Amino acid sequence: MRSVFDEKQAARIAEAIETALETSHAALLEEVATKKDLAEAKAEIIKWMFIFWIGQFASVVGVLTAILFAFFRK
Known part of the structure; x- marks a missing residue:
């Protein structure tokens, strides 16, 4: 199977997803009683x-x- 992204692009995408998840998780923690x-x-x-x-x-x-x-x- 051929890779669509090179290693640098994959790392950036993974970092962006991780940042989005952390932001979402922090927002949920603020709202939960x-x-x-x-x-x-x-x-x-x-x-x-x-x-x-x-x-x-x-x-x-x-x-x-x-x-x-x-x-x-x-």
């Missing part, structure tokens, strides 16, 4: 869930108290 990022996001979501639940509980207690006072008031 790490385990630490995911853990921080999970902790933040759980914190806000508890804050929401406390607010909901306070609202329900307030409404029930108002209803009970309205019905049992004489």
